[in-house]
Amino acid sequence: MIAADHESRILHEEFDEAARILARSTEGIRLELIDGKITSRVVPDGDQGRVIQWLMRICLQSRPELWLHPDQGLKVQADRKERARPDASLAPMDYFVGQGEWADPGGVLMAVEVTSYDADTDSRDRVEKPRAYAQTGIPVYLLIDRENGEVRVHSEPDGVRYETVRIVPFGKEITLPEPVGIRLETEELKNWVR
Template sequence: MSVLTQDGFEELARLGAHVDESLRLEFLKGKIEEKTPSDGSHGRIIEWLTRLCLQADAGWWLYPDQGLRVEKDRKGNARPDGCLVPLDAFVGQGEWASPDGVLMTVEVTSGDSDTGRRDRVEKPHAYAETGIPVYLLIDRTAGEVKVHSQPDGERYEMVVTVPFGKSVTLPEPVGMELDTTPLKNWVH
């Protein structure tokens, strides 16, 4: 049995996208997974969060669906729903960018169990291993927001959970207050 390498995965993902533009693959813990297509409410949440981040700092942008090399030694590939970075952080990089300079990754749950498991379990671990300072999970199924911070190379040491309708602080380097009330309008 052969083991799929990261280079092999990236070629497979590229070829798959040529066959079906909506096909978005991820490679976490050595497994290939398909990312569920977004719905209108999901897109609205990303748009809302992008505006808030831009208001907080005009030098930032929340890039949707930018592929990142993640996990220890960057041997995994994730496609977060959003990557908050300084404006030019991904200039000159390809489909799978370095996570250097990423301030925060964002995932919005889609409702299916496979994606929910990845967003709630596998991705926090992968992003913490990568050293991404903040991971924001907007869990539409549970009606709550989880803010993961203080990665130690294995996991996030701090996780704050609030229900939609409450405010939560996105810690440094993001450093902004997030009123989650509008999220009540975009749940399943």
């Protein structure tokens, strides 16, 4: 057990250092560590960024005490040793101040991912991320799935998975459950898909 803990600590330290070096030396790649596996993903494309801007405007108008923080790294899963970088996290405005690159997720009300058109989006955004965020206890996971033209809202994390998943096609209205409580009119999302 001591050897496994030592190896785990070294893996996480090496990951943090590699992520810092990569962030300084390259543009367009972000590293994440989920389930002990290091993965890379490209930074958002213009349409993906526009979806986040759309959501940011809605969140600010609906819940001005909260902010949609793009690209903030989070310590995830039950042990908080893994690392994820959601496309955005909904939390109080100053929640991440002073926390550094990988923040405690305790104040995060919602993690947001917008699918990209890469080969890993299926396993990453539809399987690994919802499981990691549910294990973390983040109340709501919002997946804006551009490939399938739908919005998936995961809620009621039980420490293993989200017990409730609601799916609506782009164009329908959906209300994000508490503690978020924001209504989304999703018609505009049709403008930012290929």
